[in-house]
Amino acid sequence: MLVVGQKPAMRPGLLTAGDIGSSARYAPQVGPRSRQRRRRPPPRDDLANNIGAYLRELRLARGLSQANLGAPYFTRAHISAIELGKILPTVNTLAHFARKLKLPLREVLPPHQ
Numbered sequence: 001m002l003v004v005g006q007k008p009a010m011r012p013g014l015l016t017a018g019d020i021g022s023s024a025r026y027a028p029q030v031g032p033r034s035r036q037r038r039r040r041p042p043p044r045d046d047l048a049n050n051i052g053a054y055l056r057e058l059r060l061a062r063g064l065s066q067a068n069l070g071a072p073y074f075t076r077a078h079i080s081a082i083e084l085g086k087i088l089p090t091v092n093t094l095a096h097f098a099r100k101l102k103l104p105l106r107e108v109l110p111p112h113q
Contacts, residue, residue, distance in 0.1 A: 069101075
């Protein structure tokens with residue numbers, strides 16, 4: 001029998017509302033992370049600009065979308081950044097584009113480079 005103001009006898013492993021409130025006080029605060037967009041700096045040199053512009057011309061002449069040109073290895077955003085001169089593509093990336101455009105690798109580079 002309980003007397004007014006007396007706590008009931010606890011069974012092992014049973015939590016009360018007071019226990020939950022006190023343990024929540026020490027739990028780490030986990031909330032949604034703020035995801036900041038990573039912006040690339042402006043084009044760094046003429047080489048990246050020239051390669052990107054030439055690739056865009058080749059892609060449009062072949063009637064390919066950015067997604068089709070990059071698939072399955074590169075995203076549309078990556079292709080866009082290359083075409084804008086924000087990213088200088090590697091030789092392997094250029095080889096992938098050459099295969100997709102059905103051109104030899106040397107023809108993927110701008111003629112004056």
